[in-house]
Amino acid sequence: MKPxxxxxxxxxxxxxxxxxxxxxxxxxxxxxxEITLRAYPVQVGSIRTAVSTTATIKPQNRLEIKSPxxxxxxxxxxxxxxxxxxxxVLVLVSSTERAALLDAATQKGKGETEYWKKVYxxxxxxxxxxxxxxxxxxxxxxxxxxADAVVVxxxxxxxxxxxxxxxxxxxxxGQKAEISLDAYPDIRVTGVVDHIYYExxxxxxxxxxxxxxxxxxxxxxFRSGMSANVNIIVREKDNVLLLPLSAVRMRNGRSxxxxxxxxxxxVRKVAVQTGLKDDSNVEIVGGLAAGDVVxxxxxxxxxxKSKNGTxxxxxxRRPPQQGPGR
Numbered sequence: 001m002k003p004x005x006x007x008x009x010x011x012x013x014x015x016x017x018x019x020x021x022x023x024x025x026x027x028x029x030x031x032x033x034e035i036t037l038r039a040y041p042v043q044v045g046s047i048r049t050a051v052s053t054t055a056t057i058k059p060q061n062r063l064e065i066k067s068p069x070x071x072x073x074x075x076x077x078x079x080x081x082x083x084x085x086x087x088x089v090l091v092l093v094s095s096t097e098r099a100a101l102l103d104a105a106t107q108k109g110k111g112e113t114e115y116w117k118k119v120y121x122x123x124x125x126x127x128x129x130x131x132x133x134x135x136x137x138x139x140x141x142x143x144x145x146x147a148d149a150v151v152v153x154x155x156x157x158x159x160x161x162x163x164x165x166x167x168x169x170x171x172x173x174g175q176k177a178e179i180s181l182d183a184y185p186d187i188r189v190t191g192v193v194d195h196i197y198y199e200x201x202x203x204x205x206x207x208x209x210x211x212x213x214x215x216x217x218x219x220x221x222f223r224s225g226m227s228a229n230v231n232i233i234v235r236e237k238d239n240v241l242l243l244p245l246s247a248v249r250m251r252n253g254r255s256x257x258x259x260x261x262x263x264x265x266x267v268r269k270v271a272v273q274t275g276l277k278d279d280s281n282v283e284i285v286g287g288l289a290a291g292d293v294v295x296x297x298x299x300x301x302x303x304x305k306s307k308n309g310t311x312x313x314x315x316x317r318r319p320p321q322q323g324p325g326r
Contacts, residue, residue: 037260037267037295040247042288047276048236051170055161055179057226059134059154060212065125070145071095073138074122078151080136084127091125091150098122131155134224157222159191159213161230168209170234171196177213182227184219191215193232235276241284247294248274248282257287257294267295 075092078084094102098120105112135152144150159179163171171193179189195212202208213230215222248255255274258267272287288294 037297039260040244040294040296042284042290042292042294043242044239044290045242045281046236046238047240047242047278047281047283049170049234049276049278050231051163051167051234052229052231053161053163053167055159055213055228055230057157057181057222057224057228058160059156059224060158060214061129061131061155062134063129063131063153063155064149065090065127065151065153066149067091067093067123067125067144067146069093069095069123071123071143072099073140073142073144073150075140076136076138076151078133078136080133082133084131084133084153086127086130088127089124090127090133093123093125093144093150095123125150127153129153129155132157154224157215157218157224158194159215159228159230161211161213161232162203162208163211163232165200165207165209168196168211171211171232176233178231178233179213179215180229181221182229184221187219187221189215189217189219191230237276237283240275241288241290242281243284243288243294245277245280245282247296248272258296260293260295267297 071094073091074094076090077092078088078090084090098116101116101120102113105116131153133151134154135149138144138148138150159177161177173193173196175193177191177193179191181187191213193211194214197210197212200207200209211232213232243257248257254271256269256271259270260267270287273285275283275285277283
């Protein structure tokens with residue numbers, strides 16, 4: 001490398017940096033802030049605060065019907081989805097001894113079989129509650145033990161919600177809730193908070209409390225185990241003054257808004273008292289009336305433009321070179 005070459009490269013780099021700095025300063029001076037005012041009229045509407053969470057459809061009381069004797073299922077008189085009454089016969093079962101006698105009598109003829117059917121009665125499984133059959137997976141002729149659940153009943157389906165411990169303080173029994181199913185998002189059901197569990201469970205290192213919601217009606221599409229989304233209404237107000245959250249400013253612990261002044265492009269600050277807040281609006285308790293117009297300064301930075309109206313940061317197309325004699 002020739003002597004002086006590094007110095008030349010360093011000098012060129014410094015020159016490029018200086019030119020770039022001058023270009024930035026020049027363009028920064030040419031850029032301008034365009035101030036516009038967005039108008040938000042004070043409107044009358046409804047506002048509410050809610051706790052939103054996920055939930056699962058489950059039976060409030062799940063009752064497994066088991067046979068008091070081991071044996072064989074003769075007949076199942078109900079199917080899944082059926083509503084049953086207390087005292088209704090659900091299943092007829094032959095004990096192991098009765099099943100063995102009937103099998104032996106079958107070899108001797110119909111008369112012998114009918115005799116033992118009358119002498120040795122079946123065991124009837126009876127519903128102890130009013131409810132719905134949610135599981136009936138066995139079939140007639142199947143051998144069972146006293147540990148097998150022949151059918152499973154549910155007194156009613158409820159919604160079991162998981163509420164974070166940071167929100168559980170806002171949830172009270174008797175509060176209304178909105179319920180929607182992941183499988184049927186168009187179906188919405190209202191419900192009521194029925195019970196808040198006292199013991200938490202740890203889910204992803206977060207304490208979760210389960211809350212039972214009783215729906216006012218149970219659609220036919222409800223199935224045990226379905227996932228749901230719920231909004232538990234904490235507070236709700238109707239016919240109140242509302243403004244977007246972005247229209248209200250906070251300073252020194254006080255809320256205020258900007259109202260257009262008498263002069264063009266002038267604004268004045270007005271102190272307001274706020275109430276409930278949701279994801280987008282805030283309740284105005286005092287300081288404004290319906291129909292008042294609040295303005296918000298909207299400052300956007302406009303990129304500088306060259307004299308011909310093009311953006312100087314965009315690559316420029318070179319004009320075509322003219323050939324000799326043109």
